[in-house]
Amino acid sequence: MGGVNSPVRAFKSVGGDPPIIERGLGAHLWDVDGREYIDFIGSWGALILGHAHPAIVAAIQDQAALGASYGITTELEVELAERVKRAIPSVEKLRFVSSGTEATMSAIRLARAFTKRDLILKFEGGYHGHADSFLSEAGSGLATLGIASSPGVPEALAALTLNAPYNDLASVEKLFASNKREIAAVIVEPVPANMGVVLPAPGFLNGLREITNRTGSLLIFDEVITGFRLCYGGAQTLQGVTPDLTTLGKIIGGGLPVAAYGGRAEIMAQVAPLGSVYQAGTLSGNPLAMRAGIEVLKLLETANFYSKLNARAERFVAQLHRAVREFSIPAQVNSTGSLATLFFVPQTVGNYADAKKSDTRRYAAFFRAMFERGILLAPSQFEALFLSAAHTETDLERTLGAVRESFGLLAADPE
Numbered sequence: 001m002g003g004v005n006s007p008v009r010a011f012k013s014v015g016g017d018p019p020i021i022e023r024g025l026g027a028h029l030w031d032v033d034g035r036e037y038i039d040f041i042g043s044w045g046a047l048i049l050g051h052a053h054p055a056i057v058a059a060i061q062d063q064a065a066l067g068a069s070y071g072i073t074t075e076l077e078v079e080l081a082e083r084v085k086r087a088i089p090s091v092e093k094l095r096f097v098s099s100g101t102e103a104t105m106s107a108i109r110l111a112r113a114f115t116k117r118d119l120i121l122k123f124e125g126g127y128h129g130h131a132d133s134f135l136s137e138a139g140s141g142l143a144t145l146g147i148a149s150s151p152g153v154p155e156a157l158a159a160l161t162l163n164a165p166y167n168d169l170a171s172v173e174k175l176f177a178s179n180k181r182e183i184a185a186v187i188v189e190p191v192p193a194n195m196g197v198v199l200p201a202p203g204f205l206n207g208l209r210e211i212t213n214r215t216g217s218l219l220i221f222d223e224v225i226t227g228f229r230l231c232y233g234g235a236q237t238l239q240g241v242t243p244d245l246t247t248l249g250k251i252i253g254g255g256l257p258v259a260a261y262g263g264r265a266e267i268m269a270q271v272a273p274l275g276s277v278y279q280a281g282t283l284s285g286n287p288l289a290m291r292a293g294i295e296v297l298k299l300l301e302t303a304n305f306y307s308k309l310n311a312r313a314e315r316f317v318a319q320l321h322r323a324v325r326e327f328s329i330p331a332q333v334n335s336t337g338s339l340a341t342l343f344f345v346p347q348t349v350g351n352y353a354d355a356k357k358s359d360t361r362r363y364a365a366f367f368r369a370m371f372e373r374g375i376l377l378a379p380s381q382f383e384a385l386f387l388s389a390a391h392t393e394t395d396l397e398r399t400l401g402a403v404r405e406s407f408g409l410l411a412a413d414p415e
């Protein structure tokens, strides 16, 4: 289907044909023609440890020999759940699912049941997977392909999703005022990465917490990307804001299909079989994926993992800023921890409307110049660059060399 199993992989917004990947190791990928790339997609953020980490491979091999899935509870699910709960105390109870979409879809169903309200408020440029309720004004692949709302979503359902500009509390207040006591939940990426990386303005997340408390709505942090990315836990740990529900994915599966939703015990108690909010899944919590997740969290919990990764990422981003200045490229670098986006726009980017002012043709030219130099960035202006613990100083130096050459080409062709 279009040669891909997910639209953003199609390279449609950057041109050219995507490579066919044969294998990965550490921060590197090789395609079927033997070309090697330094990889900054990292399975869209899942591979914070890089490809084929030996401990993860060994755990998966070991578990595979014991069986991949039983469809009955194992101790592994309990162990991974306990690790997540210890890392993110607001997650008092959780349920494993197999994709971030399932996690966010289930979280809003639960919020609607718990509050007995129907409306959901999300943010323009926020991306929470491809469930019907999330496809208006969404980020990631929809932003990349310019799809403002997906056909096939009934008008009546789409009308239950409200959108506000990110970092704009006044707009959120206005939507709450005009939809009194009808909003079940606000769902937000605490640090958005699907409109490109955008940082929460001081007080924004606290403001959402105050508004949802005051109005009896739930606050859902979609941490599918930020969970275990910025620190051992969620962005909520760094931001000091406690949501009612959290969704996780990507990193907690170590490259295998794992996601989760969880939060306050009294809310989660409404999920079947304890309650009657129905959510299920054949492969939810399967032992193979649980083993991978447990191994990942063990490695992430090692001392200084994040301080080392984030310090290396910060040094890299500082060099990126320097190159932007040196070559006078009209661009912004938004970053936090090991997440970064280079927006080809002269002004700062604080929300989706700002991000959409980016010159996507220049991003495409930059992407192709880097690709030709063996550096694989996200094939979209509205995604993030993911640094991993596997990116060595040599990888980063090579990447910065390619950045300078690519900027040189762009500067020579101001278009």
Ligand code: KE4
Pocket (backbone or CB within 6 Å): 006, 007, 008, 009, 044, 098, 099, 100, 101, 102, 104, 127, 128, 129, 130, 140, 141, 189, 193, 194, 222, 223, 224, 225, 249, 259, 383
């Ligand atoms: P999945 O259903 O793709 O596992 O997760 C959906 C999702 C939910 N929430 C956030 C914050 C997400 O970033 C995602 C998925 N991220 C995109 C990349 N930005 C997945 C890439 C793709 O769709 O191929």
